[in-house]
Amino acid sequence: MNETRQTLLEVRGLKKYFPIRKGLLRRVVGNVRAVDDVNFTIRRGETLSLVGESGCGKTTTSRCILRALTPTAGDVNFLTEKQRVVNIATVPKSQLRPLRRQMQMIFQDPYSSLNPRMTLLDIIGEPLLVNGVGTASDRRDRVEELLKLVGLPPEFMSRYPHAFSGGQRQRIGIARALALEPALIVADEPVSALDVSVQAQIINLMLELQEEMGLSYLFVAHDLSVVKHVSDRVAVMYVGKIVEIAGTEDIFQQPMHPYTEALLSAVPKPDPRLRSQRIILEGEVADPASPPSGCYFHPRCKHVIDRCRTESPVLEEVQPDRFVSCHRARELTLAGVQE
Amino acid sequence: MSQQNAPILSVENLHTYFRQDEGVVRAVEGASFDLYPGQTLGIVGESGCGKSVTARSILRIVEEPGKIEQGNIWLRTSGSNGSSQRVDLTTLDADSQAMRDIRGGEIALIFQEPMTSFSAFHTVGNQIIEAIRLHQKLSPKEAREKAIDLLRQVGIPKPERRIDEYAFQLSGGLRQRVMIAMALSSDPKILIADEPTTALDVTTQAQILDLLRQLQEEKGVSIILITHDMGVIAEMADAVVVMYLGQVVEEGPVDDIFHNPKHPYTRSLLKSIPSILAKPRTKLATITGSIPHPYNRPAGCSFHPRCPDFMPGRCDVAEPKLQKLNERQVVSCFLYDNLPE
Amino acid sequence: MSVAIEPQEQETVSAQRIFVATQWQLMWWRFRKHKLAMIAAAIIILFYVGVVFADFLAYADPQISEAQRSLLPPQPIHWYDGDTFRPHVFGLTGKRDPKTFKRVYQPDPNLKVPLKLFAEGYEYKFLGLFKTNRHLLGVEGARAEDTIFLLGTDLQGRDLFSRLMLATQLSMVIGLAGVAMSLFLGILLGGLSGLYGGAVDNIIQRMIEIVRSIPTIPLWMALAAAVPTSWPITRVYFFITLILGIIGWTTLARVVRGRFLSLRTEDFVTAAELAGAGQMRIIFRHMVPSFLSHIIAATTLALPAMIIAETSLSFLGLGLRAPAISWGVLLQQAQNIQAVALSPWLLYPAIPVIVAVLAFNFLGDGLRDAADPYG
Structure with missing residues (x-):
């Protein structure tokens, strides 16, 4: 150490x-x-x-x-x-x-931690949006990047959480936590x-x-x-x-x-x-x-x-x-x- | 076969399906295994x-629309004259008196979440007493004596006082002990424990596992232990059945399962579990992908899309059968098809 | 980076469609499976189409009374005249009963009154937009016998069918208005209660308990008694919706409050907070969409209660009064047993009440089951 x-x-x-x-x-x-x-x-x-x-x-x-x-x-x-x-x-x-x-958080329950009514783009892009980072297309690029980073195909960003298994959802949660580079x-x-x-x-x-x-x-x-x-x-x-x-x-x-x-x-x-x-x-x-x-x-x-x-x-x-x-x-x- | 070495419970080619509007979920497909007296079988x-559906099938408490479609479940019971006889539980009506006598009589069940298994309106004592009197002709006073005795056996401090408490007044560990006491009330030959410690903390888990082992030694009861935790299996089981997507992929003595696993799933699973014995900050081997949804189970061997030893044209076409590898091990994989006898 | 992209599972086209489906699509797919609710939805749509076209569906001026035609029985439609398709009703001929000297009407098979589509009738303003005198059905002719009473007439000789159409309009709309009122109060007060908690919550909860503990009929009576008889019909109408709303909001307020409370501790709400989202965004982007569907279902289930409430009030003479026409007002005529025994058609307005209430309940059940497609 x-x-x-x-x-x-x-x-x-x-x-x-x-x-x-x-x-x-x-x-x-x-x-x-x-x-x-x-x-x-x-x-x-x-x-x-x-x-x-x-x-x-x-x-x-x-x-x-x-x-x-x-x-x-x-x-x-x-x-x-x-x-x-x-x-x-x-x-x-x-x-x-x-x-x-x-400082961001990753949650225990991959089901309740993602708003089921939002697409991955909206979920992962939310921290960027509320902190006024970039334009809509910048945010889209960043979400794409983040999805790749956590091992999910970027095409999935228009999908809703219900399309994903527990492990995949946890990756989404991690991507969201990483969005603002904490x-x-x-x-x-x-x-x-x-x-x-x-x-x-x-x-x-x-x-x-x-x-x-x-x-x-x-x-x-x-x-x-x-x-x-x-x-x-x-x-x-x-x-x-x-x-x-x-x-x-x-x-x-x-x-x-x-x-x-x-x-x-x-x-x-x-x-x-x-x-x-x-x-x-x-x-x-x-x-x-x-x-x-x-x-x-x-x-x-x-x-x-x-x-x-x-x-x-x-x-x-x-x-x-x-x-x-x-x-x-x-x-x-x-x-x-x-x- | 001598009486002692004959299995007390034999599951043969069990198929339990759930037919729903969205499709058929083949929850259990061709499970076979034997449980021997005094042994712990880990699933x-x-x-x-x-x-869990396997356990529920044995007890004939599969929820609607689940149904046993095929297979036999042989239970060996001792008749009145001491001779032993075999009953096929699949032929009994789930609600018949005979089945009810077996459930909670010969075979008892311990659930994962003890809280939901108790009524909030009756003291735990009354619930145990009720269970005792269901299967034995005892006066209320005798039943209460026996209930207190059972609570003492499962290590509950001050059982005379605890017997009059409600389930919500007890901690998770104590509730699980009460549940075990209740399961023991009819002196069962077989105890099915479905994730008995999953909801508990490690130190409490250790207490409960210790209790189960101790009770097995004292009473010679056979245990079917259902869990997702390989650690618990390693600590408790004598023989192990490994299941994946409704099918048994491998069976064998616990030492072989951990030190000489045959099926690629068992091998990968063992490599991928976080272990307290590992070096700090080491990455784990992973099984790629995730468990498919039961509605779209892969064709052929259901593990093939995630299998490191996948053989194209073979594993994705035909379903492997459970075959005996040697005296102890049974495996369902094409890797072992062409082995000389 | 060595993180492996997860191998794509074999995805069918239908699975992909589900993956990108919004909550409303998921709800609709789930709702569709609920056959009874689908039928109920169709019935309710029919009712509201009737509401829009009430004057068009009616054929006789619902307010014109004629003592001569008091309590005429329904006239069935005969579709064929001989072998040709020519819908008609039998004209009525009046005779005086030699014993009672009462005028009684008998259908005369020789007197065929032909039915016409899009016939001319009384003048009305369609949706308040333009004047017209066209009606779906009608009879044309100047003779006294050239009349049609599909459901008979009431004590004042008014055509029950036409009155029923207009009553449906009023009763169905007053239900909506009442629910809108209670929805407004319920969401406002329930939302405040759930969001702020503490003393606000305490006061609103006690208020709800008080409102709910008052027996409804005496409360209605007291409130209705407060309506001055001199008020014009529109104002009475407004006041009645207000009464319905004041009584009905408590259930909705509880639903809203419960949702807010449970959502406040939901992980995804915490996540939004930690991401830096403001209060407004959390409420309107995360919380409201999560319970909107539940509110819609609860509203649908509250509607029949409103309709029943209005009907009962008016039936008791506490709600709308003539010249307003509502289901309750129509049923008022069926209050005495003798009238019902002699002229059973006066009870017909009870049928749409029952059908509408049942349909709303089934629809509500279906919506409630579909409301949480992620459950």
Whole structure:
């Protein structure tokens, strides 16, 4: 990994609470801490994967970064084209449009993410149109170019989404995201709705586009196998907090947080000869509306000590470029997966 | 053949079609496989491959206008005097008492989405008790005892309390456990699990798979595991059936499927799945194109337009038949036609 | 770039046609399969053709009454005169009943009144554009017997068929006007409710609940009582549509609100937002086209309710009043059982009400099924 890469995005102390309202007067009686003090950075040209189980806050985090949701607290510092740092979390809504050109999104569901009533030309050309890029014929040329880029014949641009399979639709979604030549793409589970044989095509496409265009990805996923194929670094979330961030190789081979270890162990390995003794986590994921005391993971952790029950750990750099939020990170030796 | 090694369920040349205005969907076309006692048979394939319809055909719960057009489904049951007899489920009326006794009696089903399989108006306990009393003559009190016992067996903490809760009060993992408890209530010989962990997170998935394995060891139940996830197959199955567009392309022991696959589809699929064992940031081999719509299935071998070993004039003309390759493996591909016996 | 172009699947011409089809084409292809709805659509088109040509289809001035011809039974058309094709009706000869001294009319087979196409009759303004006196059917002749009453006459001796034509015109149009009114209110208020949410949504939702909780008949009665008897017919007419609209908007408002709410969280709407599209573009390019077809279907299903409402109001004497002619006004004559027993043809105006309402319902069902061709 190139250490001299510029930081493109820096997330500091990001919080998003959803109020729980009760009663006739809709009074706030508590908060669901969907995202609770999340910190990470994304460098130019790299892929950071945000992984975790459903409800861990990874999707909410990604929506806050794009300001599709307004964060409760924290900074989302983004380095613009003009080398200026802008805090997306606080910038007035009226100034968002030029920033949004530089960060786009790929959605999970290839069916609901394309307006069925618009042709590919209109769908992929929309970002260009609303940002006033070029004339109608310029836009047409650009859409043609984009379709070729994602591996679809340009003649298809007069067709509607219903003419395409899930994988092809996902290519269309990627073409739309690329239309404005963004620096950052937030991909929210981009392959989880696709068939296995099609997943590979989309993963490869994303890798190729990244090399070609120097894109940065924030890749939100629950499937660790997919994550391993696309990421430079991985951040693991549990109940609204990041528990570990490290380079892909490091985190998979030698996880430093017990939750990461359990997560890796739980992934079914596609080799019957590796049927192993897996770590089966006891119990259930904690409720973000009333999380346990101390470390949120302590009721399920087999390395728990008294300190974990009372004191919540902070994310600290235990080795160069490895951040872990665990009191025992330095003393534990945990098992990863072999290649 | 000894009693122990005889298959408990044999599907022979099963054809299930859906005749609709727009055309005929040949959802299952010529599936054959055997399930042995105490074994886990994995049926794997992508969307539209017919794996779920196969399961539904066995249980005779194929939705309209689907119909079993051809084939036999032999179920071995033990008679009252201990002797075993074979019933062809395709000859039974889907709504007959005999079939209803088999469904939820001899053969139980676990669905993908546990939420929709439970009524929102009854506690999960009452639903299990109802299922128990449908097949066994027990008093309400005894049935409740048994329900609590079942919930304990599937690893639900504080079953005495959970039994009076509603499905929506339970997490996805607990709901799936309750569903398994319900399926076990009639002491089935065969458990059909249709994507039992697809809706669950990995750690919960690991819990459920572990539970299934443990129950199999304790009760000797045979499992048909239907999934699209090769990882789950590798972890769970003893034997594997690979399906593509309604047809069985390859069958064999799990080790052969993963380490000595024969059919080009199986090979390509294994190469194209993202693996946690791969090196970081490696590209995957891909299968070109996408799965054709069931209405316009390619002529000849339905995999030929995407096949790396496509032989023009052969694969696009004739349909290959399932043939025995050796003692263990069965494959449907022209590549193996001219092999010496 | 090494990304492979996906191999083209074998595409038939019909498949390609589907791939470039707009939502309206897809809907039409789907709607076409719904036989009952297609028949219903044809019937409704017929009705509206009748609406346009009401005066042309009528042949007798619907307002001219003649006590002499009170409650005449329908005269059937005889197509052949001997062996030649010459449509005619039998003329009526009046006699006095020796016992009751009432004048009764009997068809006289010797008195053949020939029917004429495009005959001259009373003068009217066609669509308010030009004056004419041509009618589709008619009898010409000056004799007292030269009359035709295809559906008989009412108590005042007015030709029921001609009156029915004009009643159809008014009832079908008032239904449309009422729906237009509720559509306007429904889209406006439902849209505000769904788009802004919060307090606005709360107020509008409570309003809908209040309107819906008022029993309709007393509400109609109260509103109708507010119509001064001195008002001219056009103003009453307008007021009645207003009443219908005020009662009918709530359903549509709910449909619109629901659509807005579900579309607001739709991924493609988020995508448009992230692309930088403005509020107006998102509403009119993405959201409105997505529910327009549903609105059309809901509107079609709301029309029969409007027609029934107008008919019931007028039947009860609360809606339109003579000299206006609507289905309800015509049916008012069939209010007493004796009249119906003696002159059953007075109930005929109920038939178009039933046919129109059924046709609208079937059409609405068909449209609703076709409304989401992507579902």
